[in-house]
Amino acid sequence: MAQNVNKLELSEENVSGLPKRSGTRLLRLAAKYFIATVCSAAVGSALSLIIIATLSNTKLGQRDFVVYWATGQLLAHHSNPYDATAILKIEHSVGFPSDRSAMLMRNPPWALPLVYPLGFLGPQMASLIWSLLLIASLVYSVYLLWDLHGRTRSNRYLLGATFGPALFCLMNAQVAPFALLGLVLFLRLHRTRPFAAGAALWFCALKPHLFLPFGVVLLAWIVMNRSYKLATGAATAIGVSCWIAWLLDAHAWSHYAQMVRSSRFKSDIIPCTSYLLRSWINPKAMWIEFLPAAVSCVWALFYFWRRRQEWDWTKQGSLLLLVSILAAPYCWLFDQTLAIPALMEGIYRTRSREILAILAFTSALVEVALMCNIWRPAAIYLWTYWTAPTWLIWYLIAYGSSNELWRERYFRAKNRLKSLSPHQMEIDSAQRFND
Numbered sequence: 432m433a434q435n436v437n438k439l440e441l442s443e444e445n446v447s448g449l450p451k452r453s454g455t456r457l458l459r460l461a462a463k464y465f466i467a468t469v470c471s472a473a474v475g476s477a478l479s480l481i482i483i484a485t486l487s488n489t490k491l492g493q494r495d496f497v498v499y500w501a502t503g504q505l506l507a508h509h510s511n512p513y514d515a516t517a518i519l520k521i522e523h524s525v526g527f528p529s530d531r532s533a534m535l536m537r538n539p540p541w542a543l544p545l546v547y548p549l550g551f552l553g554p555q556m557a558s559l560i561w562s563l564l565l566i567a568s569l570v571y572s573v574y575l576l577w578d579l580h581g582r583t584r585s586n587r588y589l590l591g592a593t594f595g596p597a598l599f600c601l602m603n604a605q606v607a608p609f610a611l612l613g614l615v616l617f618l619r620l621h622r623t624r625p626f627a628a629g630a631a632l633w634f635c636a637l638k639p640h641l642f643l644p645f646g647v648v649l650l651a652w653i654v655m656n657r658s659y660k661l662a663t664g665a666a667t668a669i670g671v672s673c674w675i676a677w678l679l680d681a682h683a684w685s686h687y688a689q690m691v692r693s694s695r696f697k698s699d700i701i702p703c704t705s706y707l708l709r710s711w712i713n714p715k716a717m718w719i720e721f722l723p724a725a726v727s728c729v730w731a732l733f734y735f736w737r738r739r740q741e742w743d744w745t746k747q748g749s750l751l752l753l754v755s756i757l758a759a760p761y762c763w764l765f766d767q768t769l770a771i772p773a774l775m776e777g778i779y780r781t782r783s784r785e786i787l788a789i790l791a792f793t794s795a796l797v798e799v800a801l802m803c804n805i806w807r808p809a810a811i812y813l814w815t816y817w818t819a820p821t822w823l824i825w826y827l828i829a830y831g832s833s834n835e836l837w838r839e840r841y842f843r844a845k846n847r848l849k850s851l852s853p854h855q856m857e858i859d860s861a862q863r864f865n866d
Contacts, residue, residue, distance in 0.1 A: 496604030497522050498534040499546045500557050506679050507550025512536070512543060513690035525554045535690055538606070540683040541672040542637050545606070547679060558604070565601055568608035569768070572615040576772055579619060579745065580779040590790055591775045595797025596818065600765035602801070607768040609634045610641070614752075615772060618744055621661060629664025636669055641766055643724045644731035645748070645755040651735055652742065702816045703762040720760045727758035749773035750830075753823040764797070764815050770822045777829030786829050793821055 501521040502512045510517060519533035527534070536546070549557045570592065577588040591597075600607045613634025620628035635642055653662050676683045700706070705720040712719050731751055738747055752773045756762055778787065800814045 493526065493528070494558070494602070494604050495534070496558055496561055497525055497527055497554075498536050499561065499604070499606075500525075500549045500552075500554055502536045502543070503546040503549030503551075503557070505550070506543060506547045509680075511686050512680060512683070513686045515690075515693075535694065537690075537694070538637050539639070540676045540680075540687050541633070541669055542606075543676040543679055543683060544672050545609070545637070547675075561604055562601070565604060565606075565608045568612040569597055569601065572608070572611045572771065573775070575615045575619050576775045579615075580775065583779065587778045587787065588775070590778055590787065590794070591771045593794070594768070594771055594774065595794040595801075596764050596767040597771060599797060599801055600768045603765055605763075605765045606637050607765050610638050611768050611771060613637075614769060618748070618772060621658075621744060625658050625661040626664035626667075629661035629666075630668040632665045633668035633672060636665075638766060638769075640724075641759050641762060641769055642755055643760075644727040644758065645751050647728045648731045648735045648748075648751055651732060652739075655739060699761070701761045702764060703759065703819065704757055705760050705762075707816065723758035724760055727754050730754070745772075745776060749776040749826065750823075753819075753826055757819045757823055762819065764818060767818060767822065770819075773826055774822060777826045781829040781832045783829075783832050786825075786832055790825055790829075793818075793825070 498518070501518045504521050505512045505514065505517055513535060515533040515535060518535060519527075522534060523529065536542070549561065552560065573588055573591045576591060577583075597608070597611075613631045613636075616631035617628045617635070620631065639646070653659070680686065705723050708723065709716060709719040731754070734747075734751065735742065749772065753770060756767060756770055759766070774790065778790070781787065797815060797818065
């Protein structure tokens with residue numbers, strides 16, 4: 432692993448065997464400072480908004496956190512946690528917009544133990560603790576990924592820690608960082624501590640619709656490798672959480688099913704590929720939103736089967752994860768926080784600062800959309816349909832740029848073109864034609 436990481440830090444000079452030119456050096460330096468500037472600005476603006484939203488009484492009701500706190504309040508009083516009328520009354524008490532319908536927690540009932548403690552806290556204290564837990568989950572996940580890739584001295588991990596959708600997720604206090612932590616723990620522990628790795632997947636089960644192709648391959652991998660300890664860990668964690676949810680609300684599943692039937696899924700405008708597909712073909716046919724996920728599951732099995740002998744969840748699993756996010760039945764911008772492990776795989780693979788600068792720039796565009804959201808509500812959703820496909824395309828480019836043969840040919844051709852005058856290039860072309 433250390434050898435691979437050291438290779439990632441090699442320069443173009445080492446790959447091509449030719450000296451670097453001052454123009455290339457200046458371009459790399461500009462890319463480096465651009466990345467540092469974008470990361471610093473993103474962290475500064477995000478932390479400022481998080482602090483304001485957490486400590487201000489008037490802003491508490493404008494974050495998605497309010498739904499988790501309201502659900503915890505109902506659980507603490509042994510009430511139906513999916514009661515829209517009761518939820519809306521609690522949400523209005525902390526400044527939730529009066530012109531909006533109730534925001535309900537759509538996570539499965541096994542997520543109820545996660546929000547139950549919030550029912551014993553006031554809104555400000557609960558918001559502060561919740562935000563700190565989310566930030567800690569994101570930072571620790573990035574740290575584990577940095578450690579997983581050999582603890583390189585470069586600061587490339589900052590691109591993961593300042594990823595635009597992740598910062599947006601922290602501002603809204605959504606649970607995606609918890610799912611990210613579970614995913615990273617699985618990647619870290621699945622070889623050495625399979626039971627713990629399986630238990631960590633409980634966090635991923637908070638948003639199961641984002642892991643459909645990933646989960647199909649995981650089941651196939653468990654059967655092929657007979658990793659039943661991992662399956663036992665996952666089943667135990669979900670089983671215990673379901674038991675606790677039953678103790679909190681004996682009718683949790685029936686209440687959840689009733690909420691799903693009466694919810695307005697069809698009318699929600701979701702900035703994802705599946706929603707666009709349904710809008711183009713037939714807006715009333717909900718099954719169309721599940722079509723990309725079904726096709727992706729079939730593709731995922733073929734993808735896994737061809738690589739089953741050398742399967743590596745950190746490497747091959749990265750592409751699988753990005754496809755799962757892209758093809759999810761519904762996926763909000765903050766859910767794309769789960770792309771961080773795959774993007775960091777690409778970050779540590781590529782040697783091109785230009786490619787890293789592209790990721791920093793596209794991530795910054797999410798921040799720009801967030802600022803525009805202040806003047807035009809819902810801009811962050813309407814202007815970011817492009818994000819999920821962009822992360823997949825960027826990863827493929829970064830992965831391709833790490834190919835040794837491709838890089839050697841590319842840089843040799845690039846440096847040769849720079850060293851030839853126009854007249855010499857004509858002579859060289861004529862000689863090749865005559866040969």
